[in-house]
Amino acid sequence: MSRFLPKWCPDVPTLLPALSSSCRFLSKKKSPIMIVLTGASCPAFAFSRLGLHGDSDWRKSDCRIVDPHCSRGRWMRFSNGIWFQDRFYALSVEGTLAVVEEDVNSDLLRITKFGKQRAVPDSDLAATRRFRECLVESEGKVVLVFLGSARSMETVDHVEVFRLELKELAWVRARSLGGAALFLGSNTCVSVEGKKLLECKGNCVYFAASGNGGGWGVYDVESGVISSCERDFGGRTDLFQGNTTTLLCKLQRRAD
Known part of the structure; x- marks a missing residue:
């Protein structure tokens, strides 16, 4: 796997890597995307396309959006996520759901939607x-x-x-x-x-x-x-x- 990916910057933390699809589907038209959550806000995640026509470096994305479920008004930090149907569903440390999608115009991954409901256990x-x-x-x-x-x-x-x-x-x-x-x-x-x-x-x-x-x-x-x-x-x-x-x-x- 590492031979398909650019070198990671040691100054950026890594919390969760997630691949959009199996490497056996590598093609010019649709290369899999590796996204890495950092657990921080800047950058919130980094991503890279795999394959011969993939990215030569990691593209980093900040999240300067206040988490609606954070009592301290901090920017969103993501702790978990999953690829599903070409979208990445990320959970913040406060339980806020964010949908990350590919912007066809800029070729970047962007947060496009948020869930209003907080994802936390019903219990104490x-x-x-x-x-x-x-x-x-x-x-x-x-x-x-x-x-x-x-x-x-x-x-x-x-x-x-x-x-x-x-x-x-x-x-x-x-x-x-x-x-x-x-x-x-x-x-x-x-x-x-x-x-x-x-x-x-x-x-x-x-x-x-x-x-x-x-x-x-x-x-x-x-x-x-x-x-x-x-x-x-x-x-x-x-x-x-x-x-x-x-x-x-x-x-x-x-x-x-």
């Missing part, structure tokens, strides 16, 4: 900020999952799932994920068909827990119950060690 976790947010595409929808730690920072004991209504740019609580199973790691979030992985259930969120030796937990969306993956898989602790990719490879081998 919003005030304590003892939660982390995960964005993932699942069954043609953008899904936002909050993993909260109400009692201990070492254990996830509260999960909330929302889907994005694109027309209204509003977050709606998801009562079902259908047959999908979400796997949320520390750096990677993936949606798969639950029935394709042996013993995995659809309509569930599997997440990497910070405690318990780095194991995994599972949240059943229908019942609202959180349990240990090791317990559900007959005490197989060896299965649930490692990152998201490692876990999915192990489960796929069991299914085969």
Whole structure:
């Protein structure tokens, strides 16, 4: 991947990189775009087109827009985001949704829309900020999952799932994920068909827990119950060690 990208400036922080599409789709007409959120306002993000006809340098974009949900009136700073249907949906540290699109006239990425609704958990976790947010595409929808730690920072004991209504740019609580199973790691979030992985259930969120030796937990969306993956898989602790990719490879081998 690095051979397609310009050299990064060491003075600019990096928080989250996101690629618009797979590198196998590299072409003259539509090259994938790598966007990097910095966690700052200036620049708020940098981007570069990949491929032979890509950019020779990173293009940086500032955001001097006051975050409507910031009580201190600070400029927006983005902490998370996801590409979906040629647009990048970015979440600010205060839970404001911004839509980033390509300007066909200037060939730049610009913020074009904002969601009015704040993306935060419905529970008291919003005030304590003892939660982390995960964005993932699942069954043609953008899904936002909050993993909260109400009692201990070492254990996830509260999960909330929302889907994005694109027309209204509003977050709606998801009562079902259908047959999908979400796997949320520390750096990677993936949606798969639950029935394709042996013993995995659809309509569930599997997440990497910070405690318990780095194991995994599972949240059943229908019942609202959180349990240990090791317990559900007959005490197989060896299965649930490692990152998201490692876990999915192990489960796929069991299914085969």
